[in-house]
Amino acid sequence: GESVGLHLPTLSVQEGDNSIINCAYSNSASDYFIWYKQESGKGPQFIIDIRSNMDKRQGQRVTVLLNKTVKHLSLQIAATQPGDSAVYFCAGRALTFGSGTRLQVQP
Amino acid sequence: DAGVIQSPRHEVTEMGQEVTLRCKPISGHNSLFWYRQTMMRGLELLIYFNNNVPIDDSGMPEDRFSAKMPNASFSTLKIQPSEPRDSAVYFCASSFTGANTQYFGPGTRLTVL
Numbered sequence: 001g002e003s004v005g006l007h008l009p010t011l012s013v014q015e016g017d018n019s020i021i022n023c024a025y026s027n028s029a030s031d032y033f034i035w036y037k038q039e040s041g042k043g044p045q046f047i048i049d050i051r052s053n054m055d056k057r058q059g060q061r062v063t064v065l066l067n068k069t070v071k072h073l074s075l076q077i078a079a080t081q082p083g084d085s086a087v088y089f090c091a092g093r094a095l096t097f098g099s100g101t102r103l104q105v106q107p
Numbered sequence: 108d109a110g111v112i113q114s115p116r117h118e119v120t121e122m123g124q125e126v127t128l129r130c131k132p133i134s135g136h137n138s139l140f141w142y143r144q145t146m147m148r149g150l151e152l153l154i155y156f157n158n159n160v161p162i163d164d165s166g167m168p169e170d171r172f173s174a175k176m177p178n179a180s181f182s183t184l185k186i187q188p189s190e191p192r193d194s195a196v197y198f199c200a201s202s203f204t205g206a207n208t209q210y211f212g213p214g215t216r217l218t219v220l
Contacts, residue, residue: 032207043111043198043211044150089150093207097150 012104019077021101023090028071032093035064035075038100039086047075047088080105111212113199119218125187128215131180132201140209141174141184142198150198156182157204189219 013019025033031052036044048059050066050073057064063076077084080103087100112131120126132139140155154164159176167174171190176182186193196216200209 034207041213043200043214044209045211046208049207096152099149 008101009099010102010104012106013080014106015080015082017080019075019080019084019103019105021075021077021088021103023073023075023098025071025073025090025092027092028068030071030092033064033066033073034091035062036089036091036097037084037086038089044089077103082107111199111201111210113197113212113215115215116213117216117218119220120189121220122190123188124219125185126189126193126217126219128184128197128199128217130182130184130199130212132182132199133210134180135203136201136210137179137204138202138206138209139176139182140200140202141182142200142211143195144198144214145195153184186217189217191219193217194219 011021034049035047037047038044048057048062048064050057050064052068055066061078064073066073073090075088082105085103085105087102089097089100091097111133114129118126138155138157141153142150143153144150151166153166154174155162156176159179172186174184184197194217196214198211198214200211202209
């Protein structure tokens, strides 16, 4: 089966700094991953995805890196803003979600 | 588009009572998912439907839980009888079949006393 988890339950950063949220997975055959953002009182919202044939994918202020060797992926948020404060989940194709990392942006 | 619609947004009930949660997926989406979120267990997939047919219900915790999708625009998740440990936020999500991006509703916060 597929297990997806996150490294840190909470990450605190200063406004304007870059944030890096990490995620590990167990199944080396996993071929697709999604990052979701969940704001307080709301459902998860799609941010960015990546397929296993890629090492990196960029969106608007966000970059996802995939390291298949160590079965690790990360979400990087550039110039973190207060509106980025949320819980971030990585998920695999098997619809398994990690426990989430809460990103707190300090003004 | 209004997005995924869930009702009620909040539900407080007593142990033993029947609870019915409702979901209207995004029009045109043919896959629908029910999730449960708690602090202890995070976000768990309960069941998902494709073209109104249940595909995988292995996440349904026990027989007290049942889900139906009578048509493409409506689904229910029923708990009977409810127990305090069922207290959680229940999310419904929808997507196009084969698409991996799911669109989540705002959730129903269930409290069973």
